[in-house]
Amino acid sequence: MSDTKTVISYREALYQSMNTALSESPEVVIMGQGVDDHKGTFGSTSNLAEKYGKERVFDIPLSEEGNTGIAIGAALNGLYPIQTHIRNDFSLLAMNQIVNTAAKYKYMYGGHFEVPFLIRMIIGRSWGQGAQHSQSFQSLFAHIPGLVVIMPSSADTVLESYNYAVQKYKGPVISIEHRLLYDYNFNSNYNSNSNSQFKENPFTSRLIREGSDITIVATSIMVIEAQRVSDYLFREFKIDCEIIDLHAISHFNKEMILKSVKKTGKLIVADTSWRAYGVCAEISRIVCETDPSMLKAPVVSLGMQPTPCPTTKKLEDLFYTDDYTFTKKIIELVKGKNHNIPMTERSMNEAYKNFKGPF
Amino acid sequence: MSDTKTVISYREALYQSMNTALSESPEVVIMGQGVDDHKGTFGSTSNLAEKYGKERVFDIPLSEEGNTGIAIGAALNGLYPIQTHIRNDFSLLAMNQIVNTAAKYKYMYGGHFEVPFLIRMIIGRSWGQGAQHSQSFQSLFAHIPGLVVIMPSSADTVLESYNYAVQKYKGPVISIEHRLLYDYNFNSNYNSNSNSQFKENPFTSRLIREGSDITIVATSIMVIEAQRVSDYLFREFKIDCEIIDLHAISHFNKEMILKSVKKTGKLIVADTSWRAYGVCAEISRIVCETDPSMLKAPVVSLGMQPTPCPTTKKLEDLFYTDDYTFTKKIIELVKGKNHNIPMTERSMNEAYKNFKGPF
Amino acid sequence: MISLYKNLFYQSLRIRMVEEKIIEIYPSDKIQSPVHLSIGQEAVAVGICNNLLKTDLLYSSYRSHAYYLAKGANLNKMFAELYGKVTGCGKGKAGSMHLAEKSVGFMGSSAVVASTISHAVGSALASKRLNKNQVCVATFGDGASEEGSYHESLNFASVFKLPVLFVCENNGLAIHSTIDQRHSYKIHEHAKSYNLKSTYIEEGYDFMKINSLISETINEIKLTGLPQVVEIKTYRYKEHVGIGDDHHVPYRSSKDFDNWKSVDPLIQDKTLINEFSEKINAEIEAAVNFAEQSEFPADSELFTDIY
Amino acid sequence: MISLYKNLFYQSLRIRMVEEKIIEIYPSDKIQSPVHLSIGQEAVAVGICNNLLKTDLLYSSYRSHAYYLAKGANLNKMFAELYGKVTGCGKGKAGSMHLAEKSVGFMGSSAVVASTISHAVGSALASKRLNKNQVCVATFGDGASEEGSYHESLNFASVFKLPVLFVCENNGLAIHSTIDQRHSYKIHEHAKSYNLKSTYIEEGYDFMKINSLISETINEIKLTGLPQVVEIKTYRYKEHVGIGDDHHVPYRSSKDFDNWKSVDPLIQDKTLINEFSEKINAEIEAAVNFAEQSEFPADSELFTDIY
Numbered sequence A, B: 001m002s003d004t005k006t007v008i009s010y011r012e013a014l015y016q017s018m019n020t021a022l023s024e025s026p027e028v029v030i031m032g033q034g035v036d037d038h039k040g041t042f043g044s045t046s047n048l049a050e051k052y053g054k055e056r057v058f059d060i061p062l063s064e065e066g067n068t069g070i071a072i073g074a075a076l077n078g079l080y081p082i083q084t085h086i087r088n089d090f091s092l093l094a095m096n097q098i099v100n101t102a103a104k105y106k107y108m109y110g111g112h113f114e115v116p117f118l119i120r121m122i123i124g125r126s127w128g129q130g131a132q133h134s135q136s137f138q139s140l141f142a143h144i145p146g147l148v149v150i151m152p153s154s155a156d157t158v159l160e161s162y163n164y165a166v167q168k169y170k171g172p173v174i175s176i177e178h179r180l181l182y183d184y185n186f187n188s189n190y191n192s193n194s195n196s197q198f199k200e201n202p203f204t205s206r207l208i209r210e211g212s213d214i215t216i217v218a219t220s221i222m223v224i225e226a227q228r229v230s231d232y233l234f235r236e237f238k239i240d241c242e243i244i245d246l247h248a249i250s251h252f253n254k255e256m257i258l259k260s261v262k263k264t265g266k267l268i269v270a271d272t273s274w275r276a277y278g279v280c281a282e283i284s285r286i287v288c289e290t291d292p293s294m295l296k297a298p299v300v301s302l303g304m305q306p307t308p309c310p311t312t313k314k315l316e317d318l319f320y321t322d323d324y325t326f327t328k329k330i331i332e333l334v335k336g337k338n339h340n341i342p343m344t345e346r347s348m349n350e351a352y353k354n355f356k357g358p359f
Numbered sequence C, D: 001m002i003s004l005y006k007n008l009f010y011q012s013l014r015i016r017m018v019e020e021k022i023i024e025i026y027p028s029d030k031i032q033s034p035v036h037l038s039i040g041q042e043a044v045a046v047g048i049c050n051n052l053l054k055t056d057l058l059y060s061s062y063r064s065h066a067y068y069l070a071k072g073a074n075l076n077k078m079f080a081e082l083y084g085k086v087t088g089c090g091k092g093k094a095g096s097m098h099l100a101e102k103s104v105g106f107m108g109s110s111a112v113v114a115s116t117i118s119h120a121v122g123s124a125l126a127s128k129r130l131n132k133n134q135v136c137v138a139t140f141g142d143g144a145s146e147e148g149s150y151h152e153s154l155n156f157a158s159v160f161k162l163p164v165l166f167v168c169e170n171n172g173l174a175i176h177s178t179i180d181q182r183h184s185y186k187i188h189e190h191a192k193s194y195n196l197k198s199t200y201i202e203e204g205y206d207f208m209k210i211n212s213l214i215s216e217t218i219n220e221i222k223l224t225g226l227p228q229v230v231e232i233k234t235y236r237y238k239e240h241v242g243i244g245d246d247h248h249v250p251y252r253s254s255k256d257f258d259n260w261k262s263v264d265p266l267i268q269d270k271t272l273i274n275e276f277s278e279k280i281n282a283e284i285e286a287a288v289n290f291a292e293q294s295e296f297p298a299d300s301e302l303f304t305d306i307y
């Protein structure tokens, strides 16, 4: 095993996985609104139509329900379709096909059919996206048996999951990507480390930081925030956070979470969506059904405020969790409310500050 | 306050609420597939078209997304539409309108618009409904700020909620009714007891049985099952269950639940849907975020097995919770696994046994 | 060699007799799943499927018994499925509303109206991309054409020039709702606005006529690779779901019913009925027997085939 | 009295100048929300709204600045909204994509393509049931007509005979995708299959022509109570979202652009531009000022107006 590390952006990882899918698997087609235009789904499908032909990478009409049914029918007859929704919000129009047919195709007919396909859905944040361009529906999909729901938080989780989905997995996979991750750079071991367990089993969670004081379960971009906050807390106050990247919202590693919470006794869940009936709820259920006494303090959950997303920046900043709150909650959980640690109101992270829409 | 009790069926309560809506509120229309036919939405809208005219009670095309948008537009211009989905499953086709527009109309435009309407959705169980006629999407809707989501479990919760929704509430209400409740008879205090707190505040939970040994939080038909099981356990073994009818899936009474769990230390949640990202998850979150130490034992959740619903009775019986399991779980929680209480495999409840589809 | 007429008659009669058997069995509660009978509509399924190869893919709705049989799937497995047995085509998990049989190209039947129309389009896309030379068929009711995905499917198939045959079985009803309450358009006229060829047959009881039109249509689709729509007027004899008659309910006229029956070969052609009944009955008895004798799925089957 | 031409010109120019002001302000990042400009398409909004009463209800898409203004909503409140201020028409919660103003019957503008078309149908249903004598208008793009709910909306409006005007602003593009990649149908032809009247105007820059057709159409709708469709060809000058030009990208030809500009009154009629610019500028400056001076919503606003 070589230890050569490469640095690639999330966008490059997406592009690589799309490129690999097309080059390695002749049955792959990428069908989505604008996948062949000059913006190429925020750069993740750029020039692939030119490279592989418009028969394999093509634009489709604005017909989400129909298009999803078409992907399912195509999958049933030998293609591997990759679909894209440039906003997660639009996937609601395809909910019937995703939930009533894709998720059930294999089971409902007694195991005789398979529907292998990938739906990429993008979630956003910041810069006035407003109520209809800011939603994050992982818990809706993960409630439904039959769907694999993932939220890649890094270049390698993209590469592992997408390559596996296309090459090995035979059912529908829903992947929710965060637009603000696209410009992040990541250390990637994917190509050097050919034996990674996650290549064979990507639909699970990752322990990405070991620590003893508190367990942070995070999804998507909140994993990055968790890392930044944890680094800061360790550097400044020797608070040692354990971070689990939940990744597989429908198939997360329960044992990993339970083991961690047993060790730390403290749990904070940071997700990109609303908290009610969301990721924190599900993690709480797992803990409560196993042994609630492992919790030595109340659980804290971070997510969107229980409102539609307002457009104005002033309110939008309150709508989302900032890392000041994240930091504060961790300190309070670990050190108690009277912790005496000086906290200055810290700014939002760089990505949100520098990001300028529209996207 | 008179204490005259009347006995009415769930179906009659539905019918009464529809009739009251039409007679008291000239802006009400009932628009739904088959609402004016001789079966009248399982009897809940029978003859209303004849009584109030086909301008007010009318059939509509098979166009769930469009129809929901039409209801929203109608609500914005002065009507109060009542829509029906004879299966909850079909509402997925309307998800975009429900989540992206109805739930956000008031907020997104700064509070200047209101969308008062009621969507009735029916869930089923038993008799080979299969994968696409058996789903129960309360948690999907309740995840979304802006929606009131209720699951009436009795005649009075129907009357309280629907009359209030139509006469007082100004936003979208989603009500999930259980088909197998339609034939149940209930004691009704609605007409005699004119001061019920629930007439003024129906979108909350109800403590329907006080007890000290365990807290049961139940939804929809599981409330009936909880009552039957609790009566049995008290009669036979003096196990004393407290039952909370969650009712308002989006607006349940947290304090009521926390108070009860603090008292009993034991919690069992019985819901009509899948457990992952479902009602038990959300209740667990509330407990965990408040004080997990109130739990003296692991939480138990009952719901559908994590599979699509199989059609054959043999597997369907395993897919749903039966009251044998319900009873057993309670005894184990209260008395411990080595409880020595003799348990015979009890049959499914009468409704499921006697129910013959198709519906 | 048996004549075309006799062959199509035989197939149609077989479907009717199978469904009449279901009616007979139903009160016993051995079939615990909602059934949507095709009685009166058999000629449509037979006229279509007679022109399809096993490799041509067909998708239908919950009203699918006729298609299952006409496409050549196994009768034993059908009764076993209705009985909820593990030997059924869907291992008992499917029931009446979700019959399918991959080996004969019967690809699915959904209980959500219109939801399989787009599947046929997608399969045609795959056929074209992978040069499989299949025709893919979507059959659906008049009600289904009201769903948005019907519009989306027609448009996609036409823009992408896909070999799809859309067949609307227009029985004039969606449950109890008549078509004039629901449609502003004529199905076969509306379809033309998507720049595709569309035809209409009034005599949905006439399997010969349907067969010959579909034969021509399929040939054209194979030749041109372009989608077409066929609308066929037909008549549902039984109630929407279940086994009862419901002409006593005033939502439709029993005069229409009488007219339809008076031209229905499966009622009128007593000679052929007599000729074929015995053989068909024997096959049905054997299938029912097979179903009765079969096992229910093991408990563990609840958790298989999800992912 | 000012002539009709001058009046419509003034309104169109005002919209264009407002959007040009947005372009000017945008780099400052004071407007933090995606803007979909109507530059090039103003005549459509003006030609429609000139024929509507305040009580007639209009729904549009995220590309709604033009409709907001043409329908008579307040310019101060618009800039304040773009600035995210509490004095905005949506208290800052709406932003560019969700302008609306109840008092003038501008009922909503959604960022989900096609999602408001059915709202107009529903409002027309209410109008009919409650005898309000309103016309309800849905405006939407060519891309929106691909969504299933468009089909559902046309059908419903026609079956129920509702006073709805559907106006498709056909700019030939959905983001960067050209119409021939997406449409098998001609919008105004397809609409006719729903048994409703449908017309087409090629000259989407010509507010006089649009105005006169819409005037006739609205009169007919008020008279008959029946829905109609109007398709208007138009041209989007700017990129789909944002303030840039993108004719350097080869997804569309700059020759078309040049042709369009050569007939665009808002470019060609220098006399009127000169006559009106000052007045309009003053109004815009005042509005920007109003926006600048206004307050952001209080934190507590986050939690109001949900239920």
Ligand SMILES: Cc1ncc(C[n+]2csc(CCOP(=O)(O)OP(=O)(O)O)c2C)c(N)n1
Residues within 6 Å of the ligand: B033, B062, B064, B086, B090, B093, C063, C111, C112, C113, C114, C140, C141, C142, C143, C144, C145, C171, C173, C174, C175, C240
């Ligand atoms: C999306 C959806 N909406 C409503 C229903 C309820 N439903 C079942 S069958 C049916 C009528 C369908 O009519 P049609 O498409 O003409 O088929 P037919 O039953 O006449 O063969 C309806 C409304 C459903 N199953 N799916």
Ligand SMILES: Cc1ncc(C[n+]2csc(CCOP(=O)(O)OP(=O)(O)O)c2C)c(N)n1
Residues within 6 Å of the ligand: A033, A062, A064, A086, A090, A093, D063, D111, D112, D113, D114, D140, D141, D142, D143, D144, D145, D171, D173, D174, D175, D240
């Ligand atoms: C349901 C949905 N699908 C996709 C999108 C992404 N999107 C935003 S605008 C647009 C193009 C719409 O084109 P058209 O309806 O012609 O309107 P135009 O922008 O040309 O005015 C698309 C695809 C969306 N907002 N909503």
Ligand SMILES: [Mg+2]
Residues within 6 Å of the ligand: C141, C142, C143, C169, C170, C171, C172, C173, C174, C175
């Ligand atoms: Mg029909």
Ligand SMILES: [Mg+2]
Residues within 6 Å of the ligand: D141, D142, D143, D169, D170, D171, D172, D173, D174, D175
């Ligand atoms: Mg356009």
